[in-house]
Amino acid sequence: MRWGTILLALGTVLAALLAVALGVVLALRLQEPSDRPVLDPRVQLTVTPIPTLPPLDVTPVLSGTPTPAAASTPVATPLPVAAGQGDNPAHAAIGSVVLVRTPTGQGTGFAWASRGDALVLVTAAHVVEDNQRVLIIAPDGVAHPAEVLLRDPVVDIALLEVNDGLSLKPLARGDSRQLVPGDPLYVVGFALGTELLGDPTVTRGVLSGRRVVGGVEYLQTDAAMNPGNSGGPVLDGEGRVVGVAIAAIRNVEGIPMEGLNFAVTVEELMSVAES
Structure with missing residues:
Protein backbone atom coordinates (compact mmCIF):
# COMPACT_ATOMS: atom_id res chain seq x y z
CA MET A 1 0.00 0.00 0.00
CA ARG A 2 2.84 2.33 0.88
CA TRP A 3 4.61 1.62 -2.46
CA GLY A 4 1.45 2.43 -4.34
CA THR A 5 1.21 5.78 -2.58
CA ILE A 6 4.85 6.55 -3.34
CA LEU A 7 4.47 5.66 -7.03
CA LEU A 8 1.34 7.77 -7.28
CA ALA A 9 3.15 10.73 -5.69
CA LEU A 10 6.11 10.33 -8.06
CA GLY A 11 3.75 10.20 -11.03
CA THR A 12 2.07 13.38 -9.89
CA VAL A 13 5.42 15.17 -9.50
CA LEU A 14 6.65 14.00 -12.92
CA ALA A 15 3.42 15.15 -14.57
CA ALA A 16 3.76 18.55 -12.93
CA LEU A 17 7.38 18.86 -14.03
CA LEU A 18 6.43 17.87 -17.59
CA ALA A 19 3.68 20.49 -17.69
CA VAL A 20 6.07 23.19 -16.49
CA ALA A 21 8.66 22.19 -19.11
CA LEU A 22 6.09 22.27 -21.89
CA GLY A 23 4.95 25.69 -20.71
CA VAL A 24 8.49 27.04 -20.81
CA VAL A 25 9.06 25.65 -24.32
CA LEU A 26 5.82 27.19 -25.60
CA ALA A 27 6.64 30.54 -24.01
CA LEU A 28 10.08 30.56 -25.61
CA ARG A 29 8.63 29.68 -29.03
CA LEU A 30 6.12 32.47 -28.76
CA GLN A 31 8.97 34.90 -28.12
CA GLU A 32 10.90 33.76 -31.21
CA PRO A 33 10.59 35.95 -34.31
CA SER A 34 8.22 34.57 -36.92
CA ASP A 35 9.76 32.96 -39.99
CA ARG A 36 6.94 34.28 -42.17
CA PRO A 37 8.08 37.01 -44.55
CA VAL A 38 6.92 40.57 -44.09
CA LEU A 39 5.08 41.81 -47.15
CA ASP A 40 7.46 44.62 -47.99
CA PRO A 41 6.82 45.88 -51.53
CA ARG A 42 10.42 47.01 -52.03
CA VAL A 43 11.15 44.38 -54.67
CA GLN A 44 13.21 46.81 -56.70
CA LEU A 45 12.42 47.25 -60.35
CA THR A 46 15.80 48.51 -61.49
CA VAL A 47 17.18 46.51 -64.39
CA THR A 48 20.86 45.65 -64.16
CA PRO A 49 23.12 46.21 -67.14
CA ILE A 50 22.12 43.91 -69.99
CA PRO A 51 25.10 41.95 -71.35
CA THR A 52 23.86 42.09 -74.95
CA LEU A 53 23.86 45.90 -75.03
CA PRO A 54 26.54 47.57 -77.18
CA PRO A 55 29.29 49.09 -75.03
CA LEU A 56 28.80 52.71 -74.03
CA ASP A 57 31.71 54.82 -72.83
CA VAL A 58 30.26 57.18 -70.22
CA THR A 59 33.39 57.47 -68.11
CA PRO A 60 34.11 61.13 -69.02
CA VAL A 61 30.58 62.11 -68.03
CA LEU A 62 30.44 60.15 -64.80
CA SER A 63 33.86 61.34 -63.70
CA GLY A 64 32.79 64.96 -63.82
CA THR A 65 34.68 65.96 -66.95
CA PRO A 66 32.03 65.84 -69.68
CA THR A 67 33.09 66.42 -73.25
CA PRO A 68 30.96 68.23 -75.83
CA ALA A 69 30.40 64.93 -77.63
CA ALA A 70 29.06 63.31 -74.46
CA ALA A 71 26.19 65.76 -74.28
CA SER A 72 25.38 65.87 -77.99
CA THR A 73 25.86 62.39 -79.39
CA PRO A 74 22.73 60.23 -79.54
CA VAL A 75 23.23 56.92 -77.72
CA ALA A 76 19.90 55.49 -78.83
CA THR A 77 17.78 55.93 -81.91
CA PRO A 78 14.32 57.14 -80.90
CA LEU A 79 11.25 56.01 -82.74
CA PRO A 80 8.85 58.67 -84.03
CA VAL A 81 6.05 59.43 -81.60
CA ALA A 82 2.67 59.08 -83.26
CA ALA A 83 0.13 61.83 -83.00
CA GLY A 84 -2.22 61.37 -80.06
CA GLN A 85 -5.42 59.57 -80.84
CA GLY A 86 -8.41 60.53 -78.76
CA ASP A 87 -8.19 60.98 -75.00
CA ASN A 88 -4.78 59.53 -74.13
CA PRO A 89 -3.53 60.81 -70.74
CA ALA A 90 -0.12 59.17 -71.14
CA HIS A 91 0.67 60.56 -74.58
CA ALA A 92 1.85 64.02 -73.48
CA ALA A 93 3.91 62.54 -70.63
CA ILE A 94 6.13 60.43 -72.88
CA GLY A 95 8.09 63.50 -73.99
CA SER A 96 9.02 64.25 -70.36
CA VAL A 97 10.22 60.75 -69.42
CA VAL A 98 13.91 59.82 -69.56
CA LEU A 99 16.09 56.75 -69.15
CA VAL A 100 18.41 56.92 -66.12
CA ARG A 101 21.64 55.01 -66.56
CA THR A 102 24.31 54.33 -63.94
CA PRO A 103 27.40 52.09 -63.95
CA THR A 104 25.34 49.36 -62.28
CA GLY A 105 21.82 49.66 -63.63
CA GLN A 106 19.06 51.43 -65.52
CA GLY A 107 15.78 52.96 -64.45
CA THR A 108 13.34 55.70 -65.39
CA GLY A 109 13.02 59.37 -64.48
CA PHE A 110 10.81 62.31 -65.42
CA ALA A 111 10.93 66.09 -65.55
CA TRP A 112 9.78 67.63 -62.29
CA ALA A 113 10.71 71.34 -62.28
CA SER A 114 12.81 74.00 -64.00
CA ARG A 115 15.22 76.12 -61.95
CA GLY A 116 16.66 78.81 -64.17
CA ASP A 117 18.74 77.04 -66.78
CA ALA A 118 18.68 73.77 -64.82
CA LEU A 119 16.17 70.95 -65.14
CA VAL A 120 15.22 68.90 -62.07
CA LEU A 121 14.16 65.31 -62.60
CA VAL A 122 12.75 62.64 -60.32
CA THR A 123 13.74 58.99 -60.12
CA ALA A 124 13.90 56.28 -57.45
CA ALA A 125 16.68 56.42 -54.87
CA HIS A 126 17.58 52.78 -55.45
CA VAL A 127 18.13 53.52 -59.16
CA VAL A 128 20.99 55.96 -58.49
CA GLU A 129 22.27 54.08 -55.44
CA ASP A 130 25.36 55.88 -54.09
CA ASN A 131 26.34 57.53 -57.37
CA GLN A 132 26.78 61.29 -57.39
CA ARG A 133 26.60 61.51 -61.18
CA VAL A 134 24.40 59.56 -63.56
CA LEU A 135 23.58 59.67 -67.25
CA ILE A 136 20.21 60.80 -68.60
CA ILE A 137 19.05 59.61 -72.02
CA ALA A 138 16.52 62.18 -73.27
CA PRO A 139 13.56 61.34 -75.51
CA ASP A 140 15.62 62.33 -78.58
CA GLY A 141 18.27 59.74 -77.67
CA VAL A 142 20.90 62.28 -76.57
CA ALA A 143 22.91 61.63 -73.39
CA HIS A 144 23.15 64.29 -70.68
CA PRO A 145 25.18 64.18 -67.44
CA ALA A 146 23.15 64.75 -64.28
CA GLU A 147 24.06 65.49 -60.67
CA VAL A 148 22.26 63.71 -57.84
CA LEU A 149 20.87 66.59 -55.77
CA LEU A 150 19.11 64.55 -53.12
CA ARG A 151 18.57 60.91 -52.26
CA ASP A 152 16.03 59.73 -49.69
CA PRO A 153 16.33 55.94 -49.26
CA VAL A 154 13.36 55.74 -46.87
CA VAL A 155 10.82 57.23 -49.28
CA ASP A 156 12.96 55.86 -52.15
CA ILE A 157 13.07 59.15 -54.06
CA ALA A 158 16.03 60.91 -55.69
CA LEU A 159 16.25 64.31 -57.38
CA LEU A 160 18.60 64.87 -60.33
CA GLU A 161 19.76 68.11 -61.95
CA VAL A 162 20.82 68.62 -65.56
CA ASN A 163 22.68 71.83 -66.38
CA ASP A 164 23.61 71.46 -70.05
CA GLY A 165 20.53 73.00 -71.62
CA LEU A 166 18.19 69.98 -71.64
CA SER A 167 14.67 71.35 -71.88
CA LEU A 168 11.74 69.07 -71.05
CA LYS A 169 8.27 70.04 -69.91
CA PRO A 170 7.73 69.22 -66.20
CA LEU A 171 4.77 66.92 -65.68
CA ALA A 172 1.65 68.30 -64.03
CA ARG A 173 1.10 67.23 -60.42
CA GLY A 174 -2.07 65.54 -59.32
CA ASP A 175 -3.63 64.68 -55.95
Missing part, protein backbone atom coordinates in the same frame (compact mmCIF):
# COMPACT_ATOMS: atom_id res chain seq x y z
CA SER A 176 -3.44 60.99 -55.12
CA ARG A 177 -5.73 61.40 -52.12
CA GLN A 178 -8.60 62.33 -54.41
CA LEU A 179 -8.41 58.94 -56.10
CA VAL A 180 -10.70 56.08 -55.16
CA PRO A 181 -10.19 52.36 -55.81
CA GLY A 182 -11.07 51.60 -59.40
CA ASP A 183 -9.87 54.93 -60.80
CA PRO A 184 -7.58 54.51 -63.84
CA LEU A 185 -3.79 54.75 -63.52
CA TYR A 186 -1.06 54.79 -66.17
CA VAL A 187 2.57 53.76 -65.65
CA VAL A 188 5.20 55.17 -68.02
CA GLY A 189 8.77 53.89 -68.02
CA PHE A 190 11.58 52.02 -69.70
CA ALA A 191 10.62 48.42 -68.96
CA LEU A 192 13.76 46.29 -69.45
CA GLY A 193 15.83 49.43 -69.87
CA THR A 194 17.21 49.66 -73.40
CA GLU A 195 16.42 46.03 -74.21
CA LEU A 196 13.17 47.31 -75.75
CA LEU A 197 14.25 50.06 -78.12
CA GLY A 198 12.19 53.16 -78.76
CA ASP A 199 9.71 55.06 -76.63
CA PRO A 200 8.91 54.21 -73.00
CA THR A 201 6.39 51.47 -72.27
CA VAL A 202 2.91 52.56 -71.16
CA THR A 203 0.73 50.24 -69.09
CA ARG A 204 -2.75 50.88 -67.76
CA GLY A 205 -4.60 49.64 -64.70
CA VAL A 206 -6.57 50.92 -61.75
CA LEU A 207 -5.94 52.05 -58.22
CA SER A 208 -6.26 48.80 -56.29
CA GLY A 209 -5.75 50.23 -52.84
CA ARG A 210 -3.67 52.38 -50.51
CA ARG A 211 -0.92 50.94 -48.35
CA VAL A 212 1.40 52.28 -45.66
CA VAL A 213 4.68 50.40 -45.28
CA GLY A 214 7.29 51.66 -42.86
CA GLY A 215 5.40 54.93 -42.50
CA VAL A 216 5.50 55.60 -46.27
CA GLU A 217 2.31 55.94 -48.32
CA TYR A 218 1.96 53.84 -51.47
CA LEU A 219 -0.58 53.40 -54.20
CA GLN A 220 -1.22 49.77 -55.08
CA THR A 221 -2.10 49.15 -58.72
CA ASP A 222 -2.53 46.32 -61.18
CA ALA A 223 -0.91 48.43 -63.94
CA ALA A 224 2.13 46.37 -64.94
CA MET A 225 5.57 47.35 -63.64
CA ASN A 226 8.71 45.57 -64.73
CA PRO A 227 12.47 45.93 -64.23
CA GLY A 228 13.42 49.33 -65.63
CA ASN A 229 10.16 51.00 -64.51
CA SER A 230 11.61 52.15 -61.18
CA GLY A 231 11.44 55.93 -60.87
CA GLY A 232 8.90 56.39 -63.65
CA PRO A 233 5.70 58.43 -63.26
CA VAL A 234 2.33 56.97 -62.39
CA LEU A 235 -0.40 59.14 -63.87
CA ASP A 236 -4.08 59.66 -63.13
CA GLY A 237 -6.81 59.80 -65.76
CA GLU A 238 -5.92 63.43 -66.52
CA GLY A 239 -2.25 62.67 -67.15
CA ARG A 240 -1.04 64.19 -63.86
CA VAL A 241 1.64 62.61 -61.68
CA VAL A 242 0.12 60.89 -58.65
CA GLY A 243 2.97 58.53 -57.84
CA VAL A 244 6.42 57.17 -58.64
CA ALA A 245 6.84 53.52 -59.64
CA ILE A 246 8.91 51.75 -57.02
CA ALA A 247 8.27 48.07 -56.54
CA ALA A 248 6.20 44.91 -56.95
CA ILE A 249 5.46 41.72 -55.05
CA ARG A 250 6.20 38.77 -57.32
CA ASN A 251 5.63 35.85 -54.96
CA VAL A 252 4.91 35.04 -51.34
CA GLU A 253 6.35 31.80 -49.98
CA GLY A 254 6.74 30.48 -53.50
CA ILE A 255 3.19 31.37 -54.54
CA PRO A 256 3.25 33.63 -57.64
CA MET A 257 1.43 36.96 -57.30
CA GLU A 258 -0.05 39.12 -60.07
CA GLY A 259 -0.98 42.78 -60.16
CA LEU A 260 0.63 43.75 -56.83
CA ASN A 261 2.59 46.82 -57.91
CA PHE A 262 3.41 49.86 -55.80
CA ALA A 263 4.10 53.56 -56.30
CA VAL A 264 5.17 56.13 -53.74
CA THR A 265 2.48 58.82 -53.66
CA VAL A 266 3.11 62.25 -55.15
CA GLU A 267 2.53 63.71 -51.68
CA GLU A 268 5.49 61.70 -50.35
CA LEU A 269 7.53 62.88 -53.34
CA MET A 270 6.63 66.50 -52.65
CA SER A 271 7.55 66.15 -48.98
CA VAL A 272 11.03 65.14 -50.08
CA ALA A 273 11.42 67.55 -53.00
CA GLU A 274 10.19 70.58 -51.07
CA SER A 275 11.86 69.90 -47.73
Whole structure:
Protein backbone atom coordinates (compact mmCIF):
# COMPACT_ATOMS: atom_id res chain seq x y z
CA MET A 1 0.00 0.00 0.00
CA ARG A 2 2.84 2.33 0.88
CA TRP A 3 4.61 1.62 -2.46
CA GLY A 4 1.45 2.43 -4.34
CA THR A 5 1.21 5.78 -2.58
CA ILE A 6 4.85 6.55 -3.34
CA LEU A 7 4.47 5.66 -7.03
CA LEU A 8 1.34 7.77 -7.28
CA ALA A 9 3.15 10.73 -5.69
CA LEU A 10 6.11 10.33 -8.06
CA GLY A 11 3.75 10.20 -11.03
CA THR A 12 2.07 13.38 -9.89
CA VAL A 13 5.42 15.17 -9.50
CA LEU A 14 6.65 14.00 -12.92
CA ALA A 15 3.42 15.15 -14.57
CA ALA A 16 3.76 18.55 -12.93
CA LEU A 17 7.38 18.86 -14.03
CA LEU A 18 6.43 17.87 -17.59
CA ALA A 19 3.68 20.49 -17.69
CA VAL A 20 6.07 23.19 -16.49
CA ALA A 21 8.66 22.19 -19.11
CA LEU A 22 6.09 22.27 -21.89
CA GLY A 23 4.95 25.69 -20.71
CA VAL A 24 8.49 27.04 -20.81
CA VAL A 25 9.06 25.65 -24.32
CA LEU A 26 5.82 27.19 -25.60
CA ALA A 27 6.64 30.54 -24.01
CA LEU A 28 10.08 30.56 -25.61
CA ARG A 29 8.63 29.68 -29.03
CA LEU A 30 6.12 32.47 -28.76
CA GLN A 31 8.97 34.90 -28.12
CA GLU A 32 10.90 33.76 -31.21
CA PRO A 33 10.59 35.95 -34.31
CA SER A 34 8.22 34.57 -36.92
CA ASP A 35 9.76 32.96 -39.99
CA ARG A 36 6.94 34.28 -42.17
CA PRO A 37 8.08 37.01 -44.55
CA VAL A 38 6.92 40.57 -44.09
CA LEU A 39 5.08 41.81 -47.15
CA ASP A 40 7.46 44.62 -47.99
CA PRO A 41 6.82 45.88 -51.53
CA ARG A 42 10.42 47.01 -52.03
CA VAL A 43 11.15 44.38 -54.67
CA GLN A 44 13.21 46.81 -56.70
CA LEU A 45 12.42 47.25 -60.35
CA THR A 46 15.80 48.51 -61.49
CA VAL A 47 17.18 46.51 -64.39
CA THR A 48 20.86 45.65 -64.16
CA PRO A 49 23.12 46.21 -67.14
CA ILE A 50 22.12 43.91 -69.99
CA PRO A 51 25.10 41.95 -71.35
CA THR A 52 23.86 42.09 -74.95
CA LEU A 53 23.86 45.90 -75.03
CA PRO A 54 26.54 47.57 -77.18
CA PRO A 55 29.29 49.09 -75.03
CA LEU A 56 28.80 52.71 -74.03
CA ASP A 57 31.71 54.82 -72.83
CA VAL A 58 30.26 57.18 -70.22
CA THR A 59 33.39 57.47 -68.11
CA PRO A 60 34.11 61.13 -69.02
CA VAL A 61 30.58 62.11 -68.03
CA LEU A 62 30.44 60.15 -64.80
CA SER A 63 33.86 61.34 -63.70
CA GLY A 64 32.79 64.96 -63.82
CA THR A 65 34.68 65.96 -66.95
CA PRO A 66 32.03 65.84 -69.68
CA THR A 67 33.09 66.42 -73.25
CA PRO A 68 30.96 68.23 -75.83
CA ALA A 69 30.40 64.93 -77.63
CA ALA A 70 29.06 63.31 -74.46
CA ALA A 71 26.19 65.76 -74.28
CA SER A 72 25.38 65.87 -77.99
CA THR A 73 25.86 62.39 -79.39
CA PRO A 74 22.73 60.23 -79.54
CA VAL A 75 23.23 56.92 -77.72
CA ALA A 76 19.90 55.49 -78.83
CA THR A 77 17.78 55.93 -81.91
CA PRO A 78 14.32 57.14 -80.90
CA LEU A 79 11.25 56.01 -82.74
CA PRO A 80 8.85 58.67 -84.03
CA VAL A 81 6.05 59.43 -81.60
CA ALA A 82 2.67 59.08 -83.26
CA ALA A 83 0.13 61.83 -83.00
CA GLY A 84 -2.22 61.37 -80.06
CA GLN A 85 -5.42 59.57 -80.84
CA GLY A 86 -8.41 60.53 -78.76
CA ASP A 87 -8.19 60.98 -75.00
CA ASN A 88 -4.78 59.53 -74.13
CA PRO A 89 -3.53 60.81 -70.74
CA ALA A 90 -0.12 59.17 -71.14
CA HIS A 91 0.67 60.56 -74.58
CA ALA A 92 1.85 64.02 -73.48
CA ALA A 93 3.91 62.54 -70.63
CA ILE A 94 6.13 60.43 -72.88
CA GLY A 95 8.09 63.50 -73.99
CA SER A 96 9.02 64.25 -70.36
CA VAL A 97 10.22 60.75 -69.42
CA VAL A 98 13.91 59.82 -69.56
CA LEU A 99 16.09 56.75 -69.15
CA VAL A 100 18.41 56.92 -66.12
CA ARG A 101 21.64 55.01 -66.56
CA THR A 102 24.31 54.33 -63.94
CA PRO A 103 27.40 52.09 -63.95
CA THR A 104 25.34 49.36 -62.28
CA GLY A 105 21.82 49.66 -63.63
CA GLN A 106 19.06 51.43 -65.52
CA GLY A 107 15.78 52.96 -64.45
CA THR A 108 13.34 55.70 -65.39
CA GLY A 109 13.02 59.37 -64.48
CA PHE A 110 10.81 62.31 -65.42
CA ALA A 111 10.93 66.09 -65.55
CA TRP A 112 9.78 67.63 -62.29
CA ALA A 113 10.71 71.34 -62.28
CA SER A 114 12.81 74.00 -64.00
CA ARG A 115 15.22 76.12 -61.95
CA GLY A 116 16.66 78.81 -64.17
CA ASP A 117 18.74 77.04 -66.78
CA ALA A 118 18.68 73.77 -64.82
CA LEU A 119 16.17 70.95 -65.14
CA VAL A 120 15.22 68.90 -62.07
CA LEU A 121 14.16 65.31 -62.60
CA VAL A 122 12.75 62.64 -60.32
CA THR A 123 13.74 58.99 -60.12
CA ALA A 124 13.90 56.28 -57.45
CA ALA A 125 16.68 56.42 -54.87
CA HIS A 126 17.58 52.78 -55.45
CA VAL A 127 18.13 53.52 -59.16
CA VAL A 128 20.99 55.96 -58.49
CA GLU A 129 22.27 54.08 -55.44
CA ASP A 130 25.36 55.88 -54.09
CA ASN A 131 26.34 57.53 -57.37
CA GLN A 132 26.78 61.29 -57.39
CA ARG A 133 26.60 61.51 -61.18
CA VAL A 134 24.40 59.56 -63.56
CA LEU A 135 23.58 59.67 -67.25
CA ILE A 136 20.21 60.80 -68.60
CA ILE A 137 19.05 59.61 -72.02
CA ALA A 138 16.52 62.18 -73.27
CA PRO A 139 13.56 61.34 -75.51
CA ASP A 140 15.62 62.33 -78.58
CA GLY A 141 18.27 59.74 -77.67
CA VAL A 142 20.90 62.28 -76.57
CA ALA A 143 22.91 61.63 -73.39
CA HIS A 144 23.15 64.29 -70.68
CA PRO A 145 25.18 64.18 -67.44
CA ALA A 146 23.15 64.75 -64.28
CA GLU A 147 24.06 65.49 -60.67
CA VAL A 148 22.26 63.71 -57.84
CA LEU A 149 20.87 66.59 -55.77
CA LEU A 150 19.11 64.55 -53.12
CA ARG A 151 18.57 60.91 -52.26
CA ASP A 152 16.03 59.73 -49.69
CA PRO A 153 16.33 55.94 -49.26
CA VAL A 154 13.36 55.74 -46.87
CA VAL A 155 10.82 57.23 -49.28
CA ASP A 156 12.96 55.86 -52.15
CA ILE A 157 13.07 59.15 -54.06
CA ALA A 158 16.03 60.91 -55.69
CA LEU A 159 16.25 64.31 -57.38
CA LEU A 160 18.60 64.87 -60.33
CA GLU A 161 19.76 68.11 -61.95
CA VAL A 162 20.82 68.62 -65.56
CA ASN A 163 22.68 71.83 -66.38
CA ASP A 164 23.61 71.46 -70.05
CA GLY A 165 20.53 73.00 -71.62
CA LEU A 166 18.19 69.98 -71.64
CA SER A 167 14.67 71.35 -71.88
CA LEU A 168 11.74 69.07 -71.05
CA LYS A 169 8.27 70.04 -69.91
CA PRO A 170 7.73 69.22 -66.20
CA LEU A 171 4.77 66.92 -65.68
CA ALA A 172 1.65 68.30 -64.03
CA ARG A 173 1.10 67.23 -60.42
CA GLY A 174 -2.07 65.54 -59.32
CA ASP A 175 -3.63 64.68 -55.95
CA SER A 176 -3.44 60.99 -55.12
CA ARG A 177 -5.73 61.40 -52.12
CA GLN A 178 -8.60 62.33 -54.41
CA LEU A 179 -8.41 58.94 -56.10
CA VAL A 180 -10.70 56.08 -55.16
CA PRO A 181 -10.19 52.36 -55.81
CA GLY A 182 -11.07 51.60 -59.40
CA ASP A 183 -9.87 54.93 -60.80
CA PRO A 184 -7.58 54.51 -63.84
CA LEU A 185 -3.79 54.75 -63.52
CA TYR A 186 -1.06 54.79 -66.17
CA VAL A 187 2.57 53.76 -65.65
CA VAL A 188 5.20 55.17 -68.02
CA GLY A 189 8.77 53.89 -68.02
CA PHE A 190 11.58 52.02 -69.70
CA ALA A 191 10.62 48.42 -68.96
CA LEU A 192 13.76 46.29 -69.45
CA GLY A 193 15.83 49.43 -69.87
CA THR A 194 17.21 49.66 -73.40
CA GLU A 195 16.42 46.03 -74.21
CA LEU A 196 13.17 47.31 -75.75
CA LEU A 197 14.25 50.06 -78.12
CA GLY A 198 12.19 53.16 -78.76
CA ASP A 199 9.71 55.06 -76.63
CA PRO A 200 8.91 54.21 -73.00
CA THR A 201 6.39 51.47 -72.27
CA VAL A 202 2.91 52.56 -71.16
CA THR A 203 0.73 50.24 -69.09
CA ARG A 204 -2.75 50.88 -67.76
CA GLY A 205 -4.60 49.64 -64.70
CA VAL A 206 -6.57 50.92 -61.75
CA LEU A 207 -5.94 52.05 -58.22
CA SER A 208 -6.26 48.80 -56.29
CA GLY A 209 -5.75 50.23 -52.84
CA ARG A 210 -3.67 52.38 -50.51
CA ARG A 211 -0.92 50.94 -48.35
CA VAL A 212 1.40 52.28 -45.66
CA VAL A 213 4.68 50.40 -45.28
CA GLY A 214 7.29 51.66 -42.86
CA GLY A 215 5.40 54.93 -42.50
CA VAL A 216 5.50 55.60 -46.27
CA GLU A 217 2.31 55.94 -48.32
CA TYR A 218 1.96 53.84 -51.47
CA LEU A 219 -0.58 53.40 -54.20
CA GLN A 220 -1.22 49.77 -55.08
CA THR A 221 -2.10 49.15 -58.72
CA ASP A 222 -2.53 46.32 -61.18
CA ALA A 223 -0.91 48.43 -63.94
CA ALA A 224 2.13 46.37 -64.94
CA MET A 225 5.57 47.35 -63.64
CA ASN A 226 8.71 45.57 -64.73
CA PRO A 227 12.47 45.93 -64.23
CA GLY A 228 13.42 49.33 -65.63
CA ASN A 229 10.16 51.00 -64.51
CA SER A 230 11.61 52.15 -61.18
CA GLY A 231 11.44 55.93 -60.87
CA GLY A 232 8.90 56.39 -63.65
CA PRO A 233 5.70 58.43 -63.26
CA VAL A 234 2.33 56.97 -62.39
CA LEU A 235 -0.40 59.14 -63.87
CA ASP A 236 -4.08 59.66 -63.13
CA GLY A 237 -6.81 59.80 -65.76
CA GLU A 238 -5.92 63.43 -66.52
CA GLY A 239 -2.25 62.67 -67.15
CA ARG A 240 -1.04 64.19 -63.86
CA VAL A 241 1.64 62.61 -61.68
CA VAL A 242 0.12 60.89 -58.65
CA GLY A 243 2.97 58.53 -57.84
CA VAL A 244 6.42 57.17 -58.64
CA ALA A 245 6.84 53.52 -59.64
CA ILE A 246 8.91 51.75 -57.02
CA ALA A 247 8.27 48.07 -56.54
CA ALA A 248 6.20 44.91 -56.95
CA ILE A 249 5.46 41.72 -55.05
CA ARG A 250 6.20 38.77 -57.32
CA ASN A 251 5.63 35.85 -54.96
CA VAL A 252 4.91 35.04 -51.34
CA GLU A 253 6.35 31.80 -49.98
CA GLY A 254 6.74 30.48 -53.50
CA ILE A 255 3.19 31.37 -54.54
CA PRO A 256 3.25 33.63 -57.64
CA MET A 257 1.43 36.96 -57.30
CA GLU A 258 -0.05 39.12 -60.07
CA GLY A 259 -0.98 42.78 -60.16
CA LEU A 260 0.63 43.75 -56.83
CA ASN A 261 2.59 46.82 -57.91
CA PHE A 262 3.41 49.86 -55.80
CA ALA A 263 4.10 53.56 -56.30
CA VAL A 264 5.17 56.13 -53.74
CA THR A 265 2.48 58.82 -53.66
CA VAL A 266 3.11 62.25 -55.15
CA GLU A 267 2.53 63.71 -51.68
CA GLU A 268 5.49 61.70 -50.35
CA LEU A 269 7.53 62.88 -53.34
CA MET A 270 6.63 66.50 -52.65
CA SER A 271 7.55 66.15 -48.98
CA VAL A 272 11.03 65.14 -50.08
CA ALA A 273 11.42 67.55 -53.00
CA GLU A 274 10.19 70.58 -51.07
CA SER A 275 11.86 69.90 -47.73
